[in-house]
Amino acid sequence: MARAALSGRLTWRAGTLVEARPETPTARTLVLDVPDWPGHLPGQHVDVRLTAPDGYRAQRSYSIASAWQEGGKVELTIQRLDDGEVSPYLTDVLEVGDQIELRGPVGGWFVWREAQQHPVLLLAGGSGVVPLMAMVRARGIARAKQPFRMIYSARTPEDVLYREELPRHVRDDLGFDLFLNFTRKAPEGSPNPPKRIDVPTINTHGWPPDFTPDCYVCGPTTFVETAADILVALGHDPKRIRTERFGGTS
Amino acid sequence: MGIISRGFGGRRRESVPGLPPGQYLTHDFPVLSAGPTPRIPLDRWSFTITTETGGKKSWNWSEFTALPHDDVTVDIHCVTKWSKLGTTWRGVSLDTLLADVETAADYTMVHSFGGYTTNVPLEDLLDGKAWIAYKFDGEDLEPEHGGPARMLVPHLYFWKSAKWVNGLEMINEDEPGFWEAAGYHIYGDPWLEQRYQGD
Numbered sequence: 347m348a349r350a351a352l353s354g355r356l357t358w359r360a361g362t363l364v365e366a367r368p369e370t371p372t373a374r375t376l377v378l379d380v381p382d383w384p385g386h387l388p389g390q391h392v393d394v395r396l397t398a399p400d401g402y403r404a405q406r407s408y409s410i411a412s413a414w415q416e417g418g419k420v421e422l423t424i425q426r427l428d429d430g431e432v433s434p435y436l437t438d439v440l441e442v443g444d445q446i447e448l449r450g451p452v453g454g455w456f457v458w459r460e461a462q463q464h465p466v467l468l469l470a471g472g473s474g475v476v477p478l479m480a481m482v483r484a485r486g487i488a489r490a491k492q493p494f495r496m497i498y499s500a501r502t503p504e505d506v507l508y509r510e511e512l513p514r515h516v517r518d519d520l521g522f523d524l525f526l527n528f529t530r531k532a533p534e535g536s537p538n539p540p541k542r543i544d545v546p547t548i549n550t551h552g553w554p555p556d557f558t559p560d561c562y563v564c565g566p567t568t569f570v571e572t573a574a575d576i577l578v579a580l581g582h583d584p585k586r587i588r589t590e591r592f593g594g595t596s
Numbered sequence: 597m598g599i600i601s602r603g604f605g606g607r608r609r610e611s612v613p614g615l616p617p618g619q620y621l622t623h624d625f626p627v628l629s630a631g632p633t634p635r636i637p638l639d640r641w642s643f644t645i646t647t648e649t650g651g652k653k654s655w656n657w658s659e660f661t662a663l664p665h666d667d668v669t670v671d672i673h674c675v676t677k678w679s680k681l682g683t684t685w686r687g688v689s690l691d692t693l694l695a696d697v698e699t700a701a702d703y704t705m706v707h708s709f710g711g712y713t714t715n716v717p718l719e720d721l722l723d724g725k726a727w728i729a730y731k732f733d734g735e736d737l738e739p740e741h742g743g744p745a746r747m748l749v750p751h752l753y754f755w756k757s758a759k760w761v762n763g764l765e766m767i768n769e770d771e772p773g774f775w776e777a778a779g780y781h782i783y784g785d786p787w788l789e790q791r792y793q794g795d
Contacts, residue, residue: 355794360599393791395618398605405618407676431607431620445599452792454778455630567627571740574632584632584710591627 358395358447359383361420363440369507373473374437375411375423380448385414388480389457389562389590392420392450396432406432409477409564409590410451413484420448423507425473456562456590460488464560464586467552468496469573471543471565474592475500475507478564482512486519493521497551499543499569502531525551543569548576555581564590614671614681616786622678627740630774634710634739634760641744643728644763645693648701655693657744663688666727670750672757673786684734685748687727693764694722701766705773706747709760714773715782716749716756718766725751728761753784753791 361378368374391409412421426437440446458466458481466485468478475498485494500506506526516524527547528540541547553559561582563573570591577587609620644654655663667686673679704721706714720726729748730737737743742759749756755775776782781790789795 356792396601396604397599398608399600399602400605402605402608403618404608404620405677431609434607435601435604439603440601444601446601447599449792452779455775567740571627571633578632584634587631589629589631591629 356449356452358449360445361448362445363442364419366440366442369423369509370505372426372437373423373507375421376436376440377412378420378422378446378448380420383420384451385416386410386420386451387454387457387459388413388484389477390451390453390480391477392422392448392452394422394432394436395447395449396435397447404432407452409480411476411479411483413480413487415487423473423476423479456564456588458484458560458562460484460490462560463492465553465557466492466494467559467561467577468494468498469543469548469552469561469563469565469577470496470498471569471573472500472505472592473507474563474565474569474590476564477590478562479508479512481562482515482519482522485522486515489519491521493523494519495523495525495552497525497527497543497547499527499529499565501529503528503533523551543573543576545576545579548573549580552577552580555583558583558586561587562590563587565592567591612681615679616673617789618791619673619677619679619786622680625680625741626674626676626678628674628676628755629740629759630712631710636709636739636744636760638744642762643693643745645697646763646765647697647699648766648768651698653697660688660728660745661730663692666724668727668748670748672750672754675753675755675780675784675786675791679786683732685727685729686731687729687745687748689724690721690726690728690764691724693728697766699766701768703767703770705765705767705771706756706758706761707763707765708758709762712758712760712774714747714756714758715767715770715776716747716752717770717783720749720752721764725749751785753781753786755780756784 361380365377411423424436638657726749730745746759
């Protein structure tokens, strides 16, 4: 499937919004019906193109949140950036039944394939959790046995995307562990004070380098730089660390 | 395709000349890379040109920075849609580095510390079109932006301007580098919007 998805020209397709789910006060998931969608791997993204009535156009890239299943939908979780041009339209204006143009899937590097046999460490900063969620969902659907650990750093408990679904994966998917880190405000009664992601957190809740995990790091640039540097300092092979940065795309 | 988004376009970015199709203007300098940022001590830095017959020419850091340099102001265009206009760099022109290199090859593979590669036709590196840059905006190039030194090929999408460069290999036939093998365009002209394979 990956090979098919990467060959030939990527054409623009019309996607119809069939459902919209609020995730947080500033993020929502768009469930899009895209006829003839070729399928995708968890971690890939799409380009979205919007055209204004006067012909003005803008394009942005968004990670795919859903794992692909035959006949399934393409889900994008959009974080609204207040000074953004495209994201506020997608979070606040687009209505069920409306169409947008999509092109993809794109990217053959920041992906998880079921054939990878190593344990997996997912490090998410903010909305960087989106492509990693696709990996968690894909693993759940495939009932894959590779152990996964996710460390997800968010500003406050209210900012956590997939707040209800993530604990369900911990409960239902054997071998999936989740650690939530908060940078500004921890939940009431939490033993862990708010802090930036640091060496003890990754050392305690990640995998030892000896397990040679495949590491995926996604988030804002400062988060990715810090987390990837910590992984290297802890002894992880830089070649097993894949990064994706969300910087300034709005 | 005639999909019009009613209510879209009210917050459009400033329209400026110099933006290729599908790009928007940014004033930040976003970082994009596939893995952790390598930190290369200057005493371990070198840059090597290898020809298709195996000939080699190398510079260490002091030799490299003693070469004649250019100060250039160029626009850069990232495939992820941002463009940054009027960026200022100091670097050594590839014309200088390739002046004494005998080659009949038409293509090159750029190599970086950390294993990243990207392919560029040789003619796209010549005649004042490309540099190995080591200063940005008057300052030493920071590691996350490719320091100590990065390729600067501003007329192609910016992934072709490989960070942390350590070598250039002459090759007879074009072959995909790292991002090109992961689905990105083999050449990457922003004005033709050659983002992905087949564009």
